[in-house]
Amino acid sequence: MLKEMLENVGIKSPLIHNITNYVTVNDCANILLACGASPIMADDLEEVEDITSICCGLNINIGTLNKNTITSMFVAGKKSNELNHPVLLDPVGAGASRLRTDTAKELLEKVKFSVIRGNLSEIKSLALGSGNTRGVDSVEYINEENLDTVIDFAKDFALKNSAITVITSVVDIVTDGKTAYCVYNGDKMMSKITGSGCQLSAMMAAYISANPNDILKAALACVCAMGFCGEIAKKRMADKDGNSSYRNYLIDAVYNLTPDELEKGARYEIR
Amino acid sequence: MLKEMLENVGIKSPLIHNITNYVTVNDCANILLACGASPIMADDLEEVEDITSICCGLNINIGTLNKNTITSMFVAGKKSNELNHPVLLDPVGAGASRLRTDTAKELLEKVKFSVIRGNLSEIKSLALGSGNTRGVDSVEYINEENLDTVIDFAKDFALKNSAITVITSVVDIVTDGKTAYCVYNGDKMMSKITGSGCQLSAMMAAYISANPNDILKAALACVCAMGFCGEIAKKRMADKDGNSSYRNYLIDAVYNLTPDELEKGARYEIR
């Protein structure tokens, strides 16, 4: 079921327009290449419509937003909507500043997103106007105890925003508001590198762009792929290796992941 | 013949001013250090003249251009021209947006470039006003079949712009309009990492700055060096390695490349 999602990324090699932060942008570009897609980064108002028009999908990440790039996010988002391109929002640090929360909320109002992907604090900030974002890292985790509560919350958020919602944590949730998948792939080392979330979002933009008619499954496949590659990378860790080597191993694992391996390695359930 | 070019980089350790994109900037800085040069990145209008004045050469890369940095490109380019510093243009993504094509063309009009380096789509966009740029990756390749045609095109472009022109693809072309070199070094893994072209341009700015009286040969040496290091990096690839490890191996290879190894490893011919 999931393998076709990755196969289509390889076959179509979607060009993805990224308006993203300057912290993790290089990793986002390399992970897009690793999974078989192509990246382009462009954030100037004068060109974002042109750029997004030649792309298959748009990834908006507010990690180091500023007044210029915020304008570009709206313009690119609307243009992508006109062209019926999948658009993904990664509300990095929503809740950490009024600017981030307000920008993300306004984006949700004015742009139609196919997928919204964040951690629990970020998505709560968008839903409840508050949340407990600690910088760009979540202070709240999803575990077996609060899983049902968070699933209900995620479904509600997905329905209200008409967007597939992906909340990543120890357990990841992927839902369209009706069906909710819980993904158990992943490794805690992923939180020891900067930008594993950004990388997931960039790669997810590729998966959904290559599978525009099956976005829920594409998002699920991508979450499983990232988590499974996080496990592969962890197994590769040797003496003296730390988070910098892990970062390389993670992208390497994405590069080498085959559709069959993804199919077998994915660990998820419908809840 | 080529070894002196690299030797001079090591001896002179040229300081290179880069106005470049935020996607691959870290790799550009590290490859400049790897080859024996020193990088400085500065793009604010208030300082680009000061910075370029203390440097030996200027690398202008339009990868994530914006209205502020575009102005700085013109000002820095003119100042470098006044000082007779070598200036290189990497027209990343020319053809992908009107802003990129127009900016690159206007730069060609108002700044004297020693070298223009791009892929075939980018250079065609500058020459023909159209081209088939697919984001930042070329959709057109140079191979044995179209080689003579592309050489003629490159020579013509070099003469019209009075600049050494470097078009990189499966086969690379380096020409001053009269002599054309075809370089056969390289590996297809280089297209699986972001910024191998940006890195080549940054390093080439160092090679030409260290060899200001022999820019054609310096550009040739740099193309051979990058391609040869791409081959070395490929040979180093082991089980589980992917594009992230390859990126490290490529820069490592540049770090370890000796002038003699370059001389022996270079594969090129005059056509």
Add this chain to the structure above:
Amino acid sequence: MLKEMLENVGIKSPLIHNITNYVTVNDCANILLACGASPIMADDLEEVEDITSICCGLNINIGTLNKNTITSMFVAGKKSNELNHPVLLDPVGAGASRLRTDTAKELLEKVKFSVIRGNLSEIKSLALGSGNTRGVDSVEYINEENLDTVIDFAKDFALKNSAITVITSVVDIVTDGKTAYCVYNGDKMMSKITGSGCQLSAMMAAYISANPNDILKAALACVCAMGFCGEIAKKRMADKDGNSSYRNYLIDAVYNLTPDELEKGARYEIR
């Protein structure tokens, strides 16, 4: 004595606000995670006060300053001062352009810094209005011969600016104006990667934020930690490794460094 400094970073996991350059920002984020802290990067005027308020400390690095981020540096710095957060200044390239020198000097006037960390050229530019900055790399080194002279200079600079001053070179100096520590840890490979200084500054912001009542010792511990990790990374270098692998090894070493290892590995004296 030093081990508690690192232990506190691990225990408190301080969130550090970085207004920094786009060249080395990814490495700064990863080294903060490696040492047990958390990074957030934010530079838009509209959010820097919010962001710095939820953080424990602020790292201002002028590496690719521009007119927008300069304003944010002042606003964030003042807000951090109000909140009594430790603030660190890394005057990258001071002396290389009037903009950098003037901005750094004005920051020293208007913001109270806990620590100022730079190379000798940069600190001299701030003290003497001139200096011999060669881009972002120092042209002047601290060695046994000029050590006493530089210590006197550093003490004087520390007293005049009421800030702990850290000058890094072959020998590193850490002083509050009264006591001066000379650190002998380190490896020359650290100058072959971009941003080892930026990384040190980011990590130092974490050390001083986790040890707000012992900033001198925290700064000393961080300099020793970075230098010692530079030595560990060097020992790990194998055939074919170059500066790119070294960069990974350095961050890996920070990730794996234990308080006890730091205590044993630190090589410093009071002069």
